[in-house]
Amino acid sequence: MRRRTRSAALAVAVGLVVPLAACSSSSGPPTLTWYINPDNGGQVEIAKRCTEAANGAYTITTETLPRDAGAQREQLARRLAAKDSSIDIMSLDPPFIPELAEPGFLAPMPSDVADTVSKDIVQGAIDGATWKGKLVTVPFWANTQLLWYRKSVAQKAGLDPSKNPVTWKQLMDAAADQDKYLGVQGTKAESLTVWINALVESAGGHILENPEASADDLKLGLESDAGKDAADIIGTIGKKGLGGPGLPTADENATLTVFQGDKGSFMVNWPFVWSASQGAVKDGTLDQSFLDDIGWALYPEVTEGTESKPPYGGINLGVGAFSNHVAMAYQATECIVKPENQAYYFATNGNPPASTAAYDDPEVKKAFPMADVIRESLEKAAPRPQTPYYNEVSVGLQQTWHPPASVDPDTTPQKSTDFITAVLRGEKLL
Amino acid sequence: MSADVATQAPARAPKKARSDRARSEARLGWWLAGPAFVVMLAVTIYPILQALYDSLFNYRLTAPDDKAFIGLNNYKVVLTDSLFWQSLWVTTLIMIVSVVVELLLGFALALVMHRAITSLRGLLRTAILVPYGIITVVSAFAWFYAFDINSGFINHWFDWVPGIDPNLNWFAHQGTSLSVIIASEIWKTTPFISLLLLAGLSQVPTELEEAAEVDGATWGQRLRRVVLPNMKAAIMVAVLFRALDAFRIFDNVYIMTNGANNTNVLSLLAYNTSINRLEIGLGSAISVILFLCVILICFIAIKLFKVDLASARGEG
Structure with missing residues (x-):
């Protein structure tokens, strides 16, 4: 009995010491x-x-x-x-x-x-x-969204995004005419903020006017023409169903799935879609003809003739x-x-x-x-607002710009400005 | 919470002069439960007091130097915010609907298990318990992908049901999202309720039922007059435990909608405020309020329904 106790004690001691020694x-x-x-x-x-x-x-x-x-x-x-x-x-x-x-x-x-x-x-x-x-910080790798398109759809619409920059209006018209879905990220997540920021920046505005200010002094730039233009694009795509029924829950992967389907037309997304699609072709889940049909170009413009500022x-x-x-x-x-x-x-x-x-x-x-x-x-590319309160700004935007069909250029920019300002001042929950 | 329940139950025992044996048994009970009780206190009381203390400050984890005492202001912000009341309402709705449905389903399952032929009983119980054995996060993902508009099969299998078609996005509307969340909750925890009810059922003396049968009572009468009154305590324990559990719902909502389309619940709100926004003060205030709500539910259940946990354990 005693021997057993002793050997048990030894086992416990060894069990405790050995992992420590490894540390x-x-x-x-x-x-x-x-x-x-x-x-x-x-x-x-x-x-x-x-x-x-x-x-x-x-x-x-x-x-x-x-x-x-x-x-x-x-x-x-x-x-x-x-x-x-x-x-x-x-x-x-x-x-x-x-x-x-x-x-x-x-x-x-x-x-x-x-x-x-x-x-x-x-x-x-x-x-x-x-x-x-x-x-x-040390820059390591940098990501950006491109406009990915099905060459067949673009050709039918008379567009060649690789030669001439296209506008969101042209994309929406093309999708509506051919009864196709646009690939945009409308889910209530960071990807929605990425989209909003790219639209506002491309329209010449900024989500935050003074991103380095303290929480109480931060000024939002959404109540501007740029904010309205952005809200107009998101609201129209949402209301007209141009993003398909999956839009309110579409993240980057769901968008890619739609783009790979029969109704795929144009999509804004990160370059991972290229390796993902190649992988799918290799695995046999997609046809090589799909890969041959993919084109790519710079992020679409909000105003014709003004260069876009893609997400970063x-x-x-x-x-x-x-x-x-x-x-x-x-x-x-x-x-x-x-x-x-x-x-x-x-x-x-x-x-x-x-x-x-x-x-x-x-x-x-x-x-x-x-x-x-x-x-x-x-x-x-233009970065998203660089502020220590980024999380509040981003989630505040998602709260007020989701679902996309509810976005209205006349009310949403103001509503989100009021909401985010109140949250930053500690007067409202997020 | 279970600490509260456990300590209140013995207090209600009648204070008769106790025999030596009863006294030494009680002492042994304390010795046996004591260490666990101390650990419970250490790991629950300390965080609760810390949360109470933190909730009085404006405290952001990434701005530790700006920590400032603001009294009850955090509570004022929370209690005057529409999002809080919206979350409270959604949480209560999920709790009530899931508990009621689970109680009915669970009772039916308990009856089946109770009456099943002995050779089948083990198999049946295992089969019924499978959902309860699955981790909530895993079951939440399973339900999410089943209903997802891109990868889900529900829309295709059930498109003959009015209202369901391949273009229905379950997680884009409040009503449909909540239905899936509640359904998943029910699927997952009905076995728990049915197990508790089965324990209650097996405590009903068979003589009483047989006597009622001899007296000519129908099946419904026996159920209403004999079985249910005799297992009242078990039912109440099941309701109380499940209600508290359902009120703290987190995983399903977090994974399926993350609070989109007005499906926010209190636990998620507390999580988002403390962990996501790193607003420790405001988040602690929400947690304290959530804690008070749970105590309130406990209190109502125990006082109003006269739950006697001792009798549910078979000691009453």
Whole structure:
């Protein structure tokens, strides 16, 4: 009996100590933890490459964040508010950067790093990585939406978006005439904000007039011609059913499904649709003729003759302010964003580079024939409002501009302005 | 919440002079339950007090330096907001409809299980319990994809039903979204109710039923006069537990609509405010109000329906 007790105690002791020993890695080179958003394994591979390139100076390990961008932000903000020193490098969605930069959750970037990582970078990515005039994150990859179209539908409508920019009006007319559905994201989620912002920016306005102001002083720019134009487009597509019955719940994936169907015509979406469609053809769920029928062009214009400002997304790298290895973490980011790594990431994972040089890589040209259009779109792209209160602004917009059929150019801009202002002042719930 | 219920039940026991044996049994009971009770207090009382304290501040997690005491202002904002009342209404609606339907369905299932031939009983109980064994998030996704306009099969299988056609977007309207949410809740938790009711059914003495049968009572009369009164406590426990559970609904709404089309519920509102907006003060105020609502439901159920949990455990 006693022997059994003793051996049980030993087992418990070993069970407690062994995992602890595995945790402590005080000897050897420091380990940098990189919090990554889920992808197709590209960031893990880049972490491996940069660990090798560091020649033993440091090791990069990765931790995966939740799939949803909002949930990634929640986790990082909570950890940083608790001064989590395990966050060395993090993959950040650009709209949430000011919120983390403002309270000092991001370590200040050394000027030599800033000089290196901002060289030959598309303008949209530089804008998205900046807060209050300073580069606070390292641009890694940059995303933008293109106009994807079925060549057969465009031809019937007498349009050639690849040659001449098209307007939203032309797209709506074409879809209505041919009884087809437009691919737009009308679900009550971040993708709706992306759409609203692109429309308002393309019409020459801004959702926020002074994005750097404090919550009480933020001024919205929706009660303007640009806000009305945007509301008119969304409201018309919603009321006339041009987005199909699935519009109020359509996210990027649902939009792609509609686009691949019989009623597909034009769609605004991120470049992942290209790799997704190619994959579907390879798997046999789609016909090769569909792939041959796809065309791409710059984001549609709101006003004829005025260049559009396409959506901007992607991932930037931030360095945690509470990390024990800030300098080393910045060194590591310089390695991660090297053009060859960005080109690899684009060619294998479908995420477009922020570096202009990476677009000239032959691998990239092969995997993405529309790489040049993506680069052009990124130069013109406009980021979503850069404010520490982005979440309030974005969800406030979704609350008042959803469902699309309820959007009215005469009332919606004003309603959302009043609502978001009240929420920012703490007078209303969101 | 279950701590409240458990502590109130013994208090109602009549205070007769207790024998030595009863006293030592009670002492043993405290010793056995004591450690768990202390842990319960530590993990429930502390967060509750912290939430109460936080709810008096204007406190945003990403602006810790701006934390300021504002008294009951957060409660004023919440209680005067239409979104809060809308969420409260939707939550109550989901609770009432799902509990009523589950009670009826659950009773029918309990009767089937009770009367089933012994050889079939095990199989039947397992089959009925399957939905309850599925994680809520998983069942929510299953229901969501079944009704989804792009990938769902419901629209195609049931297009012969008036009102359902391939173009019906279930999650684009309040009524249809709530129907799916409630249906999924019912499907998932009816087994729980039926199990509790089955326990109540098996406590009804067969002699009483047989005596009533000999006296010429019909099946309906036996059910109404003999079975139901004898399992009243079990019914009430089922209603109380399920009502509290349903009032805190989160997963189904979060996954299917995330509050779109006026389908917001209180738990989701509290989550969005504290976790999504990182407004700890305002979110804590909502959580405290949600907590008070749950206590109120508990109180009403216990006082009004005279639930005696001790008797439901077979000790009464």
